[in-house]
Amino acid sequence: MADINNLIVYCEYEDGKVADISLELLTKGRSLATKLGVKLEALVLGDKLEGIENQLFPYGADVVYKVEDSRLYPYTSQPHASVVINLFKEIKPQVCLMGASSIGRDLGPRVSSSLHSGLTADCTSLEIGDHTDAKTGKEYHNLLYQIRPAFGGNIVATIVNPDCRPQMATVREGVMKKEIFDANYKGEVINLEPEKYIDPASFVVKIIDRHIEKSKINIKNASIIVAGGYGVGSKENFDLLFQLADTLGAEVGASRAAVDAGFTEHERQIGQTGVTVHPKLYIACGISGQIQHIAGMQDSSIIISINNDPNAPINAIADYVITGDIEDVLPKLIKYYKKNSK
Numbered sequence: 001m002a003d004i005n006n007l008i009v010y011c012e013y014e015d016g017k018v019a020d021i022s023l024e025l026l027t028k029g030r031s032l033a034t035k036l037g038v039k040l041e042a043l044v045l046g047d048k049l050e051g052i053e054n055q056l057f058p059y060g061a062d063v064v065y066k067v068e069d070s071r072l073y074p075y076t077s078q079p080h081a082s083v084v085i086n087l088f089k090e091i092k093p094q095v096c097l098m099g100a101s102s103i104g105r106d107l108g109p110r111v112s113s114s115l116h117s118g119l120t121a122d123c124t125s126l127e128i129g130d131h132t133d134a135k136t137g138k139e140y141h142n143l144l145y146q147i148r149p150a151f152g153g154n155i156v157a158t159i160v161n162p163d164c165r166p167q168m169a170t171v172r173e174g175v176m177k178k179e180i181f182d183a184n185y186k187g188e189v190i191n192l193e194p195e196k197y198i199d200p201a202s203f204v205v206k207i208i209d210r211h212i213e214k215s216k217i218n219i220k221n222a223s224i225i226v227a228g229g230y231g232v233g234s235k236e237n238f239d240l241l242f243q244l245a246d247t248l249g250a251e252v253g254a255s256r257a258a259v260d261a262g263f264t265e266h267e268r269q270i271g272q273t274g275v276t277v278h279p280k281l282y283i284a285c286g287i288s289g290q291i292q293h294i295a296g297m298q299d300s301s302i303i304i305s306i307n308n309d310p311n312a313p314i315n316a317i318a319d320y321v322i323t324g325d326i327e328d329v330l331p332k333l334i335k336y337y338k339k340n341s342k
Helices: 020-036 053-059 077-091 102-115 200-204 235-248 256-260 291-297 326-340
Strands: 007-011 040-046 063-068 095-099 119-123 125-132 139-150 155-159 167-171 188-192 224-228 251-254 281-285 302-307 320-323
Touching: 007 020, 007 077, 020 040, 020 053, 020 095, 020 125, 020 139, 020 167, 040 053, 040 077, 053 063, 077 102, 077 200, 095 102, 102 119, 102 167, 119 139, 139 167, 139 291, 224 235, 235 251, 235 326, 251 256, 302 326
Parallel strands: 007 040, 007 095, 040 063, 063 188, 095 167, 119 167, 224 251, 224 281, 281 302, 302 320
Antiparallel strands: 125 139, 139 155
């Protein structure tokens, strides 16, 4: 199958600002589009979109599609799905990337189902490569490798979509790096008429009012994270992590097992089903190192593992390993840092 069409990123925005996840996908999309030899396109739907392209061009967008209508903001399922589906039927992109946000998780399946294209959710890596069908021997070139943990995180699966288009994937915020491609980069803006792409019946649902409560936990941007796993043992022991974090000016994170055990709140969960973080220092306490958790913190600059199991998988990627019980090690660390911190 010869692909000549482009790679497109569905961009989310709130209060006139493009979401970080969309800029991260544009960054990755730029490298993928270059490898494919195609244009990188961005699609933005909503109200008051004047100048929004100036946030997108620096990340390498060659084309920005804008669909402006007051009824398209805030996001509602049917109108946005209608625009994306009808536009994709027209421009036939070979790859579409979306954030695995509440919006992307709602929109992606609607679009892929309507276009019969397939969709890989929560990818941790995206690459371009070739594929040979084991049954027919048919060769495919320049496919999107959609890589994600599978079977409860016990393996990493590489998923390909040889014949259906677009190849669709969603990625969670923080998984890909956000980097400006060229601050002076300029592309083309295409303003689309909403009436051409939206069935008026799609506006059957109208949002009257919204209340958004901002999270008080800023784990994503923390430079130091003290994270605990099931091995911490109890909610009381988790208090030691908060004491250490307070001493270091850090945030507290957790593995899924610790959250499921009720040791701390879900907002602190790090990993494939939580937040992806890139701190300068990551102190892993009682964390065994399952692949789902590793996927969310493996890019930390320095990793310290504190575990009573010297063979814990996380020790393989840790820069420093302290073997011992949390109850013994953490109080000593807290005492030392308090004594030696300015």
